[in-house]
Amino acid sequence: MAYSGFTWAPMISVTATKYQRHGYVEKRAFLPGERRSAAREMERTVKGYRELRQELADSRKMIQEQEQERRSTVERTIQTSFYKSPVGTRTQKGSGAIFYSDPVGRTSHFSATKRI
Numbered sequence: 001m002a003y004s005g006f007t008w009a010p011m012i013s014v015t016a017t018k019y020q021r022h023g024y025v026e027k028r029a030f031l032p033g034e035r036r037s038a039a040r041e042m043e044r045t046v047k048g049y050r051e052l053r054q055e056l057a058d059s060r061k062m063i064q065e066q067e068q069e070r071r072s073t074v075e076r077t078i079q080t081s082f083y084k085s086p087v088g089t090r091t092q093k094g095s096g097a098i099f100y101s102d103p104v105g106r107t108s109h110f111s112a113t114k115r116i
Contacts, residue, residue, distance in 0.1 A: 030038070042049045088104045 039053075043053075086106055088106050089101045090104045092100045092102070094100050
């Protein structure tokens with residue numbers, strides 16, 4: 001099948017088309033006070049905006065609390081150092097070129113001070 005270059009676009013209103021044209025509405029940052037006044041106007045005119053904004057704030061707060069709880073519950077690793085291995089090896093020579101290694105336990109302890 002040959003490509004005709006035609007793509008289907010859904011019907012949108014003439015008003016939406018007018019505002020979507022390039023150069024009709026410029027993107028710019030809010031000036032001081034504009035963000036609050038825009039939010040206040042949205043609360044007055046858009047149905048359900050206040051509830052949506054409150055749910056979003058609650059969700060952000062809950063995520064922040066979960067992250068803080070996760071950070072506090074994670075056990076911090078205590079920095080220790082071995083200066084003697086708790087397991088030693090005893091090697092015995094067998095017949096031919098065979099060597100046998102047996103683990104031997106030692107009394108050892110951790111040192112809280114870092115030794116180099």
